Every structure is written in structure tokens, then in C-alpha cells.
Amino acid sequence: MEADPYDALGVPRTATDKEIKAAFKKLARKHHPDLNPDDKAAEEKFKEISAAHDLLGNKEQRRRFDAGEIDASGAQRPQERFYRDFADGSVFSTHAAQDGFGSNEELAEFLASAFAGGARRSRGARPARGQDTTYALRVAFEDVASGATRTVTLPDGATLNVTIPEGAEDRQMLRLPGQGGPGFAGGPPGDAFVELHVDPHAIFRRKDDNIHLEVPVTLKEAVLGARIMVPTIGGPVTVTVPKGSNSGSTLRLRDRGIRNRKTGQRGHQLITLKVVLPAAEEPELVRFLEAWEPKTAQDPRREMLA
Numbered sequence: 001m002e003a004d005p006y007d008a009l010g011v012p013r014t015a016t017d018k019e020i021k022a023a024f025k026k027l028a029r030k031h032h033p034d035l036n037p038d039d040k041a042a043e044e045k046f047k048e049i050s051a052a053h054d055l056l057g058n059k060e061q062r063r064r065f066d067a068g069e070i071d072a073s074g075a076q077r078p079q080e081r082f083y084r085d086f087a088d089g090s091v092f093s094t095h096a097a098q099d100g101f102g103s104n105e106e107l108a109e110f111l112a113s114a115f116a117g118g119a120r121r122s123r124g125a126r127p128a129r130g131q132d133t134t135y136a137l138r139v140a141f142e143d144v145a146s147g148a149t150r151t152v153t154l155p156d157g158a159t160l161n162v163t164i165p166e167g168a169e170d171r172q173m174l175r176l177p178g179q180g181g182p183g184f185a186g187g188p189p190g191d192a193f194v195e196l197h198v199d200p201h202a203i204f205r206r207k208d209d210n211i212h213l214e215v216p217v218t219l220k221e222a223v224l225g226a227r228i229m230v231p232t233i234g235g236p237v238t239v240t241v242p243k244g245s246n247s248g249s250t251l252r253l254r255d256r257g258i259r260n261r262k263t264g265q266r267g268h269q270l271i272t273l274k275v276v277l278p279a280a281e282e283p284e285l286v287r288f289l290e291a292w293e294p295k296t297a298q299d300p301r302r303e304m305l306a
Contacts, residue, residue: 005052005065005072013066017057024053025134029195032136033153047155054131054181130190131181137162137194141201144168145211145233145258152194162194167209167261170198204233209258209267214274217241219285222275232256232269239271247275 006013009023027049029035036042055074056062064070135152143150147166151159160179168174173195180190205212215230225243229236232253239251250272257267278285 003048003052003072005055008048008052009056017059020053020056024049024057025195028134029136033155035136035138035197043155050133050155053134057131058128060128126185127187128184129187130183132190132193133180134193134195135160136197138197138199139164140199141204141206142233144170144196144198160192160194164196165261167259168196168198170196172196203231206258209260209265211257211267211269212272213269214272216274216276217245219275219277222246222273230271233258241273245273245275247273249273 006015009015009020009027011019011023015023028046031042031046031049033039033043033046051073054061055065055072061070061074065072135154137150137152139148139150142148143164144167147168148164150162150164152162153159160176162174162176164174173193176192176194178189179192183189203213211233213230215228217226217228220226221228221241222245223243225245226241227238228241230239230253234256237253237256239253241251242249250270253269253271255266256269259266
């Protein structure tokens, strides 16, 4: 028995189209097979909510379901006939009337359509646009930083190629025209919408179009200055650590960030230095610091204790 589509999406029968779509998106993010690999229960739940959204997302299909004309699977329900329908006795004169059709001609047309695989359009049917479909796709940080093409596996096992534009953002929705559900009675197909879920990077952190990176430097490099190699999304580059740098000092690499999708301009990479002490004992450094008297008195915690 098909589940009630309203129950499947967790919405009341008075829900608006917007509320139905929002409920589906929320559940799709939770149960999509790509986000729940090898979880059969999640896969079945995703199929259930997808079928419910396909039905309720179509105004005509929803009207027919609410009116009892079709069931939760979209199949035609047998028409219930009451005693008053047979008051004049004439309806018993044809098999069509007994089966819930207005005439033999209507019954014949229905059977012809059914046994021809739906190729013959039923009387009065109008072309209707197919349902829009929504999917979630988990992608790597590098995919949105440089652009890529990835594949979405649909519930029925089919695949959908998705082009990820350079500079795309987490939770961004991509629209694939004509890649949704098939049209009805010759109507155009719907669109597919793919929501991107960007995995965090191990060392890079994105903020707008800029990329932030914390880079450790040795005490000697910080005090005396140095030329060091640092990673960027385009590959390692050499940067100069100024003499006398401190933890928290920031260096900027121009145009090494994310390309803005609207302007085409790249953001920057901001490097925050972190001074690290030697991992092993350094007796000479200890002796130097014990004998060293700074020329300028310094209390780095003064503002914290004020």
C-alpha cells in the first residue's frame, strides 16, 4: 500500500506549494543516498518522499489525489457509483457504465491508450510540464575552487552529469534545464536542481572570495625573516616572511583566492603566521635567553588584565 504523500512529507493537506517544496528539500538532504551510502532504509525513504513530491508538486495531480480520482502512486482509482447513478436503469446497458466509464467509446479509448503503452492521448488531456526534481551532491573544496564535472546517481540507478562552476558556494543550488521528470501528454520535461554540499578543506578556509591559511614558521624565520614555500589552490608558491614577524602577522597573496562568479575577479589568499618553538631542546637558545635583557620592556598580557 502506497504511503499517503502528505504523511510522507510531514505536511498537512492544507500545505501550500512552497511548504511542500521546503519539506521535500529538508527531507531530501537528510535521506539522499549520496549522503547515506549503503543505507537501504534511507534509500527507500528517499524514494518515498520523491514520489510524494512528484505527486503533490504537480497542481493537477494533487487536485486529482485530493478528489480521490487517483491513488498515492498516481494510478486511476475505480469510480465509486451510488444507487442514484443507476436510477434510470439505462447505465446497465453497457459494460462501460458498469466499469465506471460514461460510454463504450470512452472505455475503448482508455483501453487503447493503456495497451499501447500510453502512446495514445486520452480525450481532453493537455500537455503538461514534467516535475522538477531536487538532488544533493557532496563535492570537494577543490571542485568549487577550480570547477569540475561530477555525477549524481538517481534513485532509479540512472546518472546525471553536473558541471560545477568555478567559484560555486556551499548550499548553492544548480539548475539543469530539462533534466527533471518527463512531461505529460507530450509536454516538456521539468528541471533538475542540485544542491552542492562542499566538504571542508584540511588547511584552507574560505571567507567570501578569499582563502585563509595558517602557516607555521620557526622562531629563526620569524626573527630574521625568510623565504618559505606555502600551498595555494593553484599549487605551492614562495613568499617572504618579513624580519621580526610575530604570531598573528598576516601576509596577502593577491589573486590567489576564489574567482568571483559575477565579476570574474579572484579574491586573495591571506596567510596568518604562527611562530612555533623548536621541537627538541636547544641549549644554546636557552642560555641566550637567560642572559638576554630586552632593550624595550614588554608585557604582552597587559590589555587582558586591565
